[in-house]
Amino acid sequence: MNSSQPNILVFDPHHAEEYANCVRECGFKAVKAAATYEEAEMFLPGTEIILGWKFPTQLLHTPNALSVRWFQSMGAGVNDLVANSSIPDDILLTRIVDQFGTYISEYIFAYLLHIVKDIPRMRQAQTERNWDSFISDSLAKKTIGVAGLGSIGAETVRKAKAFDMKVHGLSFSGKNAEIVDQHFTANQWKDFVKDLDYLVLTLPLTEKTYHVINREILFSMKPDSCLVNVGRGALIAENDLQSVLEEGHLKAAILDVFETEPLPKDHRFYSMPNVYVTSHLSGPSTTEGVTQFFVDNVIKYLNGETLHGIVDRKRGY
Incomplete structure (x- = not known):
């Protein structure tokens, strides 16, 4: 050499x-x-x-x-x-x-704030020249669950605490368990998701995490909760997610990664009003x-x- x-x-x-x-x-x-x-x-x-x-x-x-x-x-x-x-x-x-914690955590909270503050309603009021002085919701005291507590997950936790959120975490190795208010392990998915207002996936894709978010887990979440995936597309069984959303369960899904990329132009996710699709850009x-x-x-x-x-x-x- x-x-x-x-x-x-x-x-x-x-x-x-x-x-x-x-x-x-x-x-x-x-x-x-x-x-x-x-x-x-x-x-x-x-x-x-x-x-x-x-x-x-x-x-x-x-x-x-x-x-x-x-x-x-x-x-x-x-x-x-x-x-x-x-x-x-x-x-x-x-x-x-x-290298990706700052970019990805900012992406996550850009969308969470967009939803919780109802930015579309504010923009619509402006377009209509309508003085719509409503009271928006807040992230404070909401419960966010971060699945995957590596560098990206840890930075997401840090920002969540700045918003005065309750923070739960799930990791396979137990890494960074001390940074969250409540920690769960890989055999506790149902208990982990059941009280969450927001579930954020930052996990890597392995044999153990492939389609780990399926119909059973999605229906274990609260009906008005939101799902964010910035990990890998195949963490989610996408057909299950689509059907669960179409049945009216979950407030929103924010998806930056997909099993097939680019996401096919005829995919249903593009046209679903409560699905936010981006082009694998959260962590450049x-x-x-x-x-x-x-x-x-x-x-x-x-x-x-x-x-x-x-x-x-x-x-x-």
Whole structure:
């Protein structure tokens, strides 16, 4: 291994050269950029480190990839990489962590305030030149449940407390249990959701969390509660959610992630008045943020230190 200048391959179908240039500007010159399968295949021999998004992982099981030691994902979600048998076990996987809490928590509360303050009614009154001096509701004393208490969940909890909300949390590992008013474990979903005004999902997608929000859990929630998903689309059984909403249960669903993305144009969610659909935008990966995370990890790698964001393949994230 060339400890001073490891061979780095940056792969992104749309912004590979932009990321590669940022890495080069940080002092690493042995950096190549690929945006296609053919380019990745050409540059892979001799590559030690990959910074990638939507990388053609089947290439990692070929002789061209024998030099690869570490794959850094540009995103936080790695369920597709973990489930991919094409990636040899001896390649270290890392993901981006601790960069999305601010953006995603702001997204969550933008929508919760939009609903609780009835902003549409205010805008409608303005449009109609109607002096509609109503009293809106408040988030204070409402109960919010955050499923997943990693960096995103923890920042959501912090902001919820600033709004004087009661905060419940659920986590599979027990991580950050002390930051919430009441903590629940993975076998307590019904007890967790039954008193919530708002349920926020920030969980990763694993075998244990796939379709964890189904008809049974949704009907365990209060009829006027709201669901927010900023984790992974497949946390929710979408057909169950659609039917539950159509039956009049739940006040609203705020969905930034879906099982199929982009969400098909003919999907019912688009036209449902109590469903808010956004295009997986709540936690953007910025070029600067991803590059800085990666470069910091490269320095750790060269110094023989433990990398940040290491993926536990058995756990799934």
